[in-house]
Amino acid sequence: MRPKIALITPYSELGMLAGEVACELNESLVVKQAALEEAIQVVRKLEEENVDVIISRGGTAAVIRKNTSIPVVLCEANTFDVLLALHQGKKFSNRVALFVFNQVPGLDTIAEILDLDVCQFCSYEDLHAIEQEIERAMKAGFEVIVGSLVAVRMARERGLKAIPIYTSKETVREAILKAREIAMVRHKEAERAKRMQAILDFAYDGIIVTNEDDVIEVFNPAAEKITGIRAAQVIGQKAEQWIPNTRLVAVKENRRPEVGELQEIGKTTIVTNRVPIIVKDKVVGVVATFHEISRIQNWERKIRKALYSKGLIAKHTFDDIIGNSQAITTAKLQARNYGFYDSTVLLVGETGTGKELFAHAIHSVSPRNNGPFVAVNCSALPDGLLESELFGYEEGAFTGARRGGKPGLFELAHGGTIFLDEISSISLNMQARLLRVIQEKEVMRLGSDKLIPVDVRIIVATNKDLAALVARGKFREDLYFRLNVLRVRIPPLRERREDIPLLAQYFLDQQNAGCNLDPVIARKMQEYRWPGNVRELKSFISRYAILVNEMPAETIFEDFLHETFRLMGSPEEMGLPVEKDPNQNTVTIKIGSLDKMERELIQKMLARYDHNRSALAKALGISRSTLWKKLKSVR
Numbered sequence: 001m002r003p004k005i006a007l008i009t010p011y012s013e014l015g016m017l018a019g020e021v022a023c024e025l026n027e028s029l030v031v032k033q034a035a036l037e038e039a040i041q042v043v044r045k046l047e048e049e050n051v052d053v054i055i056s057r058g059g060t061a062a063v064i065r066k067n068t069s070i071p072v073v074l075c076e077a078n079t080f081d082v083l084l085a086l087h088q089g090k091k092f093s094n095r096v097a098l099f100v101f102n103q104v105p106g107l108d109t110i111a112e113i114l115d116l117d118v119c120q121f122c123s124y125e126d127l128h129a130i131e132q133e134i135e136r137a138m139k140a141g142f143e144v145i146v147g148s149l150v151a152v153r154m155a156r157e158r159g160l161k162a163i164p165i166y167t168s169k170e171t172v173r174e175a176i177l178k179a180r181e182i183a184m185v186r187h188k189e190a191e192r193a194k195r196m197q198a199i200l201d202f203a204y205d206g207i208i209v210t211n212e213d214d215v216i217e218v219f220n221p222a223a224e225k226i227t228g229i230r231a232a233q234v235i236g237q238k239a240e241q242w243i244p245n246t247r248l249v250a251v252k253e254n255r256r257p258e259v260g261e262l263q264e265i266g267k268t269t270i271v272t273n274r275v276p277i278i279v280k281d282k283v284v285g286v287v288a289t290f291h292e293i294s295r296i297q298n299w300e301r302k303i304r305k306a307l308y309s310k311g312l313i314a315k316h317t318f319d320d321i322i323g324n325s326q327a328i329t330t331a332k333l334q335a336r337n338y339g340f341y342d343s344t345v346l347l348v349g350e351t352g353t354g355k356e357l358f359a360h361a362i363h364s365v366s367p368r369n370n371g372p373f374v375a376v377n378c379s380a381l382p383d384g385l386l387e388s389e390l391f392g393y394e395e396g397a398f399t400g401a402r403r404g405g406k407p408g409l410f411e412l413a414h415g416g417t418i419f420l421d422e423i424s425s426i427s428l429n430m431q432a433r434l435l436r437v438i439q440e441k442e443v444m445r446l447g448s449d450k451l452i453p454v455d456v457r458i459i460v461a462t463n464k465d466l467a468a469l470v471a472r473g474k475f476r477e478d479l480y481f482r483l484n485v486l487r488v489r490i491p492p493l494r495e496r497r498e499d500i501p502l503l504a505q506y507f508l509d510q511q512n513a514g515c516n517l518d519p520v521i522a523r524k525m526q527e528y529r530w531p532g533n534v535r536e537l538k539s540f541i542s543r544y545a546i547l548v549n550e551m552p553a554e555t556i557f558e559d560f561l562h563e564t565f566r567l568m569g570s571p572e573e574m575g576l577p578v579e580k581d582p583n584q585n586t587v588t589i590k591i592g593s594l595d596k597m598e599r600e601l602i603q604k605m606l607a608r609y610d611h612n613r614s615a616l617a618k619a620l621g622i623s624r625s626t627l628w629k630k631l632k633s634v635r
């Protein structure tokens with residue numbers, strides 16, 4: 001933006017000279033002719049035109065300065081210009097009255113050089129004052145005057161010889177250059193002030209600034225909203241008059257920042273930071289920034305929600321891992337200790353034992369617990385898809401690649417933990433890429449040649465014997481050693497049968513079933529092998545909670561087992577105790593009424609079938625409901 005510069009001069013010659021210089025400097029200059037008080041009207045107009053700087057000289061410059069906030073650059077004749085004019089004056093008299101607004105430095109020396117008697121008349125600001133001074137000079141016997149054009153004009157009207165002091169071209173050039181510089185600085189300053197204002201206006205934080213006298217200088221719109229006080233009321237007032245319990249004065253005196261302090265303003269609780277403004281070791285004020293605590297809570301909720309919707313948060317802690325057995329307690333203790341380190345953790349355990357649960361818990365005690373937690377089931381995706389999910393891709397990396405590319409899960413887990421479940425299922429190609437990530441701590445998106453540094457802790461889980469896979473060449477040995485740093489074995493449920501009733505009751509409570517586990521079922525459950533471990537137990541309890549009011553607990557369990565056997569194999573294969581009776585094909589009962597004999601027969605058969613009603617119903621060739629009715633009559 002070109003600066004707007006104006007020159008106000010009492011005589012046209014200076015205007016013409018300045019125009020010429022401005023042209024040479026490629027600067028646009030508005031020239032106005034006016035002297036002393038006449039200049040005030042002109043200045044008003046220039047203000048409307050947003051002129052940045054005014055150039056003027058002598059008394060006119062002094063008048064302008066008093067009447068505007070626009071900066072005024074002096075274009076004063078210099079000593080050489082005065083000397084030239086005095087030299088001219090000497091041609092007419094040895095006594096010269098000098099009419100200039102400011103004292104001329106070195107005037108005595110000039111007078112001596114020129115051998116001239118010079119008397120200076122100065123500091124006038126209106127025509128009347130000049131007139132009076134000229135009268136005084138005349139009375140003192142001066143016949144020649146040298147000075148500003150206004151003075152020269154008046155002197156000539158009174159018949160005196162008068163020589164004007166012209167401003168040299170060099171002085172004009174300097175004035176224009178100076179004006180240009182000031183205009184530029186002003187523009188920059190105005191821009192900075194606008195930016196600062198925008199920051200204050202649009203900041204969500206309340207901002208209050210006090211000066212060294214504890215007077216409020218800044219009170220932004222957010223501060224108005226939070227405090228309910230209007231800025232216009234408080235700016236220029238002492239802070240303690242308006243802000244209850246303010247510590248701004250104390251902060252100024254202590255010279256120590258107070259950060260994250262809670263403060264009550266009416267019914268609102270705010271979190272505030274107060275920091276002293278120290279310039280060259282002097283406290284020149286205090287700045288306070290603050291926001292309502294409810295807003296922080298809202299943000300937190302939003303952030304958590306966003307992370308939740310992405311599944312990027314650990315949802316479980318060690319408290320969620322139920323079990324008192326020695327086996328699970330040892331595993332928990334070990335895993336908790338590993339949580340504090342940053343090395344890779346390998347979780348080994350059968351399906352459904354709680355490996356993912358352990359991964360969540362390890363992250364939640366780790367120093368990374370504020371970072372994201374990303375869980376990936378490596379067996380759930382085909383190799384190519386898993387690769388693009390884990391490492392991300394650049395736009396156009398493959399057909400169907402999303403515009404703008406996509407960050408991989410390693411990038412999303414930056415600062416946190418990534419959990420790779422079923423690690424044994426990844427291909428050798430993926431194993432090589434994973435090894436590089438672990439070694440270099442960098443990922444490269446598909447279709448990109450840029451390495452992105454990532455700071456991620458890795459937890460992997462397997463239900464397969466990785467060492468055996470290494471021996472069979474299915475798993476890279478170097479990766480195995482990288483992963484097998486901190487190892488936790490999670491025991492299967494059958495190795496901690498004492499936890500079964502506890503877990504069952506825990507899941508029942510989770511379902512709000514409002515009942516306790518039938519002790520008979522609890523015992524039976526402890527005898528069962530639970531090949532699907534806790535997951536299987538949990539799904540049984542979900543069914544149990546729904547059916548417990550509909551049918552006997554034993555029937556629910558037996559039906560459950562029946563289905564499991566159908567899917568997985570015989571009771572023997574499932575590890576259930578099956579009565580091994582040498583007289584398997586016969587049952588002895590006492591002779592009695594038909595009813596009685598049937599009751600005894602059913603009781604004995606039930607015992608033989610280890611209370612597995614489905615199996616018994618099948619053996620007797622009757623439906624389970626018929627058997628159930630008969631059992632009811634037995635009881």
Ligand SMILES: Nc1ncnc2c1ncn2[C@@H]1O[C@H](COP(=O)(O)OP(=O)(O)OP(=O)(O)O)[C@@H](O)[C@H]1O
Pocket residue numbers: 320321322323349350351352353354355356357358421461463503534535538
């Ligand atoms: N000790 C436990 N206490 C409470 N809940 C548990 C426990 N162990 C496992 N669970 C629950 O059992 C289910 C299966 O657990 P999880 O998914 O962690 O097992 P996993 O070993 O990772 O299974 P997979 O090998 O099939 O991936 C989850 O619902 C989990 O919350």
